[in-house]
Amino acid sequence: MTNETTANAVPMPHFPPRYTPFRLAIAVVLLGIYWWSIVGAEFSPVELAKGLPKVWETLVLMFPPSIEGYKNLWVPFWETLYIGILATFLGSLISIPVGFLASHNMSPWYIYHPVRMVLNIFRGVSEIIWALFFVVAVGLGPMPGVIALTIFSVGMLSKLLSEAVEASDIGMLEAMTATGASRWKVFFYGAMPEVFPLYISYTLYYWDHNTRQATVLGFVGAGGLGVTLLWNMSMYEFEQATTVVIIIVCMITVIDRLCLKLREAIQ
Amino acid sequence: MSEQNAGSRKPKIVVDHLTKSYDGNIIAVDDINLSIDKGEYCILFGPSGVGKSTLMRHINYLIKPTKGDIVIDGKRLGDMKTKELLKQRSKIGMIFQEFNLVNRMSVIMNVMCGRLHYLNTWRSLTFSFTRDDHERAIDCLRRAGLHEEELYFRRADTLSGGQKQRVAIARMLIQEPEIILADEPIAALDVKNQHMILELIGEIARRDNITIVMTLHHLDLAKKYASRIIGLSEGKVAFDGPGESLDDAAINRVFKMEDGKVVGTT
Amino acid sequence: MAKILDVSKIDLEGLELAIYVRRKVRTGYAILVAIVLAVVFYAAYYTNFNLVELERGSPHIWKLLGRMFPPNFEPLAEISGPLVETLQMALVGTTLPIPIAMFLAFYAATSTRRIHWLGNLVRVALNTLRTVPELLWAMILVSAVGLGTFPGTLALTLHSTGSMGKFFYETIEAVDEGILEAMKSTGANRLQIFFFGIIPTILPNIMSVVLLYWDYNNRSATVLGLVGAGGIGFLLTSAIAEFEYQQAITVLGVIVIILTIIDRTSAAARSRII
Ligand SMILES: Nc1ncnc2c1ncn2[C@@H]1O[C@H](COP(=O)(O)OP(=O)(O)OP(=O)(O)O)[C@@H](O)[C@H]1O
Ligand SMILES: [Mg+2]
Numbered sequence: 001m002t003n004e005t006t007a008n009a010v011p012m013p014h015f016p017p018r019y020t021p022f023r024l025a026i027a028v029v030l031l032g033i034y035w036w037s038i039v040g041a042e043f044s045p046v047e048l049a050k051g052l053p054k055v056w057e058t059l060v061l062m063f064p065p066s067i068e069g070y071k072n073l074w075v076p077f078w079e080t081l082y083i084g085i086l087a088t089f090l091g092s093l094i095s096i097p098v099g100f101l102a103s104h105n106m107s108p109w110y111i112y113h114p115v116r117m118v119l120n121i122f123r124g125v126s127e128i129i130w131a132l133f134f135v136v137a138v139g140l141g142p143m144p145g146v147i148a149l150t151i152f153s154v155g156m157l158s159k160l161l162s163e164a165v166e167a168s169d170i171g172m173l174e175a176m177t178a179t180g181a182s183r184w185k186v187f188f189y190g191a192m193p194e195v196f197p198l199y200i201s202y203t204l205y206y207w208d209h210n211t212r213q214a215t216v217l218g219f220v221g222a223g224g225l226g227v228t229l230l231w232n233m234s235m236y237e238f239e240q241a242t243t244v245v246i247i248i249v250c251m252i253t254v255i256d257r258l259c260l261k262l263r264e265a266i267q
Numbered sequence: 268m269s270e271q272n273a274g275s276r277k278p279k280i281v282v283d284h285l286t287k288s289y290d291g292n293i294i295a296v297d298d299i300n301l302s303i304d305k306g307e308y309c310i311l312f313g314p315s316g317v318g319k320s321t322l323m324r325h326i327n328y329l330i331k332p333t334k335g336d337i338v339i340d341g342k343r344l345g346d347m348k349t350k351e352l353l354k355q356r357s358k359i360g361m362i363f364q365e366f367n368l369v370n371r372m373s374v375i376m377n378v379m380c381g382r383l384h385y386l387n388t389w390r391s392l393t394f395s396f397t398r399d400d401h402e403r404a405i406d407c408l409r410r411a412g413l414h415e416e417e418l419y420f421r422r423a424d425t426l427s428g429g430q431k432q433r434v435a436i437a438r439m440l441i442q443e444p445e446i447i448l449a450d451e452p453i454a455a456l457d458v459k460n461q462h463m464i465l466e467l468i469g470e471i472a473r474r475d476n477i478t479i480v481m482t483l484h485h486l487d488l489a490k491k492y493a494s495r496i497i498g499l500s501e502g503k504v505a506f507d508g509p510g511e512s513l514d515d516a517a518i519n520r521v522f523k524m525e526d527g528k529v530v531g532t533t
Numbered sequence: 534m535a536k537i538l539d540v541s542k543i544d545l546e547g548l549e550l551a552i553y554v555r556r557k558v559r560t561g562y563a564i565l566v567a568i569v570l571a572v573v574f575y576a577a578y579y580t581n582f583n584l585v586e587l588e589r590g591s592p593h594i595w596k597l598l599g600r601m602f603p604p605n606f607e608p609l610a611e612i613s614g615p616l617v618e619t620l621q622m623a624l625v626g627t628t629l630p631i632p633i634a635m636f637l638a639f640y641a642a643t644s645t646r647r648i649h650w651l652g653n654l655v656r657v658a659l660n661t662l663r664t665v666p667e668l669l670w671a672m673i674l675v676s677a678v679g680l681g682t683f684p685g686t687l688a689l690t691l692h693s694t695g696s697m698g699k700f701f702y703e704t705i706e707a708v709d710e711g712i713l714e715a716m717k718s719t720g721a722n723r724l725q726i727f728f729f730g731i732i733p734t735i736l737p738n739i740m741s742v743v744l745l746y747w748d749y750n751n752r753s754a755t756v757l758g759l760v761g762a763g764g765i766g767f768l769l770t771s772a773i774a775e776f777e778y779q780q781a782i783t784v785l786g787v788i789v790i791i792l793t794i795i796d797r798t799s800a801a802a803r804s805r806i807i
Binding site (some may be wrong): 033043047056059085086120130138142146216219220248 | 573575580582590593620624628660663664665666669672674676677682712753763770785787788790
Binding site (some may be wrong): 020070169171172174175176178179180181183185188190193194196197 | 324327329349353354355356357358359361363365367368369370372380381382383384386393394435438442462521
């Protein structure tokens, strides 16, 4: 074979060195930060070795799941489902005009800057905190849960929608503007048809998310299965808690599948 | 030339010391002065990137000039309130170089978008155009040479380039414009349709005394249809005269070419 | 957005056809909207969600807001510890799942798995990890191992492993068959294909999703303290529960600022990657 000779004949290009002192320094600093985080998060192998057996013990306590008192689960089950649906519906509806206001190619800067600031706050505060706040304000029940998730969804969906609108083709917007359509008509006819599939798929994603979060809003008294779960756990009724967890897993799985089908349908 | 009769008749469009620079240094349009009368069939030509599309966009005020202004019917676009400007735009039909159809909307809806200015809020929000709009849209599509009716209900992005172009023309026609701005309206069409469209535009222009500003790379076609030809070079007007007066020397001047090389170029 | 009908089969012409199509499309949308509205109204009825109630509650909301001001900056002194803890939990809870999820995705994806039932089992496991919210994991883990950041970090890790794992195997399945075939034809084994064919292809997607989950976990980590799983959440929820709203708003303010900064950073990083 002539392979060897040809390989020798070709002069090797000069590769830049892989490990420069600078890169090594950065790697060391990053590793330092990471180690420090692991220590801070108490996630060392020692902790893991100590913790995991205990987790196992609890898991054993959780099985087999008990269906005792399953009748009491119907109401919180539907409540959780409906909280998710309501919050997603309201959130997706509100986020259309808000997304319009938050897009820099649709609104003047003195509108979109403040709107984005508010959206940052909507998103920066976790759903649970919003729920806690509204439980204090309007009382226990599913209502504060719906409000909390709606606010959070508006924050997320409006941001995503405005990003999609900003990325949409300038030409189509221009064509609509050229016919003498006002700004929001340009938005509806020039941008919305293009971003619609994306908007729907974001909305479906947040339906999944909202339902998932609705299962824990009950921890702060905002309705749904979380209330039951909190009760079970504090009473050490682990076997009944398992039933609730299984219901949650099934519910979210079904919604996830449904979203997948819907997303395929609109493509 | 138009400057001579500018005093006697009121011009339809006046381009007044128009300058546009992007990012402060790229000068796309450089201090252009033009006065276009009602009913003129005016064709712009010039090398690629010389600022033809930019000039057209200014006439519809889709972009704001850096300096200067556009005056239509004696009114400065820069001084107009939003409402007035929208009204003005609805009277100017525009065909874009890149068609700019809304891809995910049906053809007929795309055409009806030309009537958006007249659509009330409730109908706009529910995407329901009136019966009258439908009627006009079908009429305009037929006039633009699109006769296959099952095409009307297809999504715009499933059409061929030439079909898209005719939809864009129909969207312009439905506006019943006083001014037509057409940016390369026949670039994607076959020879037969090229003539058909230029005839059509010329005919409605004659019938309703509509002013036309069009860019065209086909100089032989330009000579045939235009009442006035304007050549742009480096953001400035390098030639301005009736169609017959466009000779090789003028073309050389616009394209900055040597003699002889241009022979046979159209 | 009109739905595409097969108009060639309809025996109508011109305007009649257009009006017919419009009516068809509108009827379709009207039915869809009616169904959605029916579900939503029933949901509102079931959960007692109505605007009258909201109206009645709104004075309380304003009163509550009023009581948050002026902010009390006292918590700033003790905030740094829990805050750093929160960020640390999120960092570990985001990075640790990456290799685990990748490993599991290798067994779950239809294009790389070999044992069918094992793949399905991994999928079920990932799905379970994903569908249980991190706060719920945290609660279960706290009752198992006691208070602290360890259960919090573990909770984030479990949920992120599920979410990332699902995303990873879906992305792997979407990788072009041709790339894999080209690798296979060079005689590469399964692991080599995975490391030299698949991972480089999906690396941008991986990075983008990891950044997304970093963002998500930072936010989640701020509330884990609610169930005693460490971080700033304990400070926050106890401030609200003890009606110390002026302190709560300070903590919230810090959280929002930090999260916004992280969000910006990761968005910038994401736009550079993609
Ligand atoms: N949005 C923009 N930002 C920066 N520069 C631009 C922008 N739009 C146009 N230009 C520049 O302005 C100049 C004129 O562009 P214009 O589109 O008007 O050319 P044109 O004469 O229509 O060319 P063509 O015949 O190829 O369509 C070009 O140099 C172009 O690069
Ligand atoms: Mg152009």
